């Protein structure tokens with residue numbers, strides 16, 4: 001058998017269910033991989049914390065199995081982004097302001113997965129509050145890309161991508177507001193799923209942009225995503241926007257042949273500003289679809305050119321409101337030397353938030369202020385609804401949209417730190433999906449000549465994530481496993 005750390009979540013499930021491995025052996029293998037990396041001269045820094053109790057939980061899980069009480073996800077390890085609450089564990093969102101915040105309850109998704117036997121093994125590094133595209137804006141320092149340690153893993157769920165690609169976890173949860181699962185997945189050469197808005201409950205996920213936020217999954221096999229979705233979905237009384245989905249029996253995925261599919265390739269994402277190497281990979285991926293009997297057509301969707309601009313109005317607007325709760329009183333850091341209530345707000349927030357978060361709060365407050373509301377926020381919301389309509393029109397004629405995940409290859413650590421606009425532009429291909437609240441899967445499609453991973457997105461209609469995964473499974477079996 002291969003090394004335990006090389007196995008996907010579904011492969012581990014098979015070994016555990018067949019009593020070929022114990023849950024404890026599995027947790028230990030990933031823990032050792034993490035510890036070995038800690039001794040590296042430039043550790044990946046994907047985990048903020050590897051949980052001490054993971055081994056104990058694995059032992060308890062093994063005992064359950066012995067008693068024939070194994071559940072659907074019994075003993076499977078999972079890494080979890082540091083903005084998804086796990087009862088009793090610290091959750092910092094990579095921010096000073098929440099440095100000592102201990103979660104009083106678990107998020108619905110973690111609760112559901114734990115009830116089925118998942119073992120949370122650690123919490124992963126992220127850009128502060130999910131704001132960033134490189135996993136460098138964290139008080140815990142930057143995370144590195146396992147494929148090239150001088151490069152960023154992408155952000156904001158860079159820690160989750162790094163531990164999965166770096167074989168320190170078989171799979172991880174991340175979160176998306178605007179590409180934060182797909183971009184790191186593409187940069188690290190793994191799968192990254194942004195489910196439809198409403199597929200997974202947001203309860204217990206620290207809010208960034210509430211009309212955009214969604215838990216996502218990072219793994220090395222589409223089947224792992226189906227496995228976690230099957231047990232994670234369902235309405236949640238704590239989240240009114242959660243959908244009444246039933247994904248029972250979706251795992252294992254039935255591979256879907258792309259024959260007869262009509263695929264749209266927006267030319268806005270195949271022109272200027274997109275790296276040639278990436279465009280060539282998209283073309284090669286499109287040819288694979290054609291060989292399978294699908295048709296791929298170039299389409300014009302000019303509104304896509306505006307989506308990053310709309311996103312960087314709407315997301316900061318929502319963030320500026322969501323982040324008012326960090327006032328030095330109710331949560332997290334408080335400056336004890338403040339002399340008045342206002343002083344307390346100012347001092348706690350000034351010290352607690354990093355520069356990028358402050359920038360978002362400024363932008364958000366600016367676009368929501370009475371003098372500028374109509375010119376920015378209202379206009380952005382209008383364009384957002386046009387975007388939704390135009391996307392719906394595309395799906396009248398096509399089954400899928402295909403596009404690069406990132407306009408550029410993984411870049412050097414530090415390369416965009418002083419240039420927020422350049423950082424924001426990394427999100428040009430991903431944010432429209434969040435604005436339109438549809439699902440998208442970033443598929444690892446090989447590398448550039450120098451070995452840097454390239455990801456391509458399969459984007460579907462609302463709630464068609466299982467369809468995307470089933471198509472990806474065919475690709476994975478025929479091509480992905482060869483890579």
Ligand code: GLN
Pocket residue numbers: 129130131132133155156175176177178179180181208315427
């Ligand atoms: N780069 C995006 C931002 O900074 C990522 C957001 C996300 O998906 N969390 O807003």
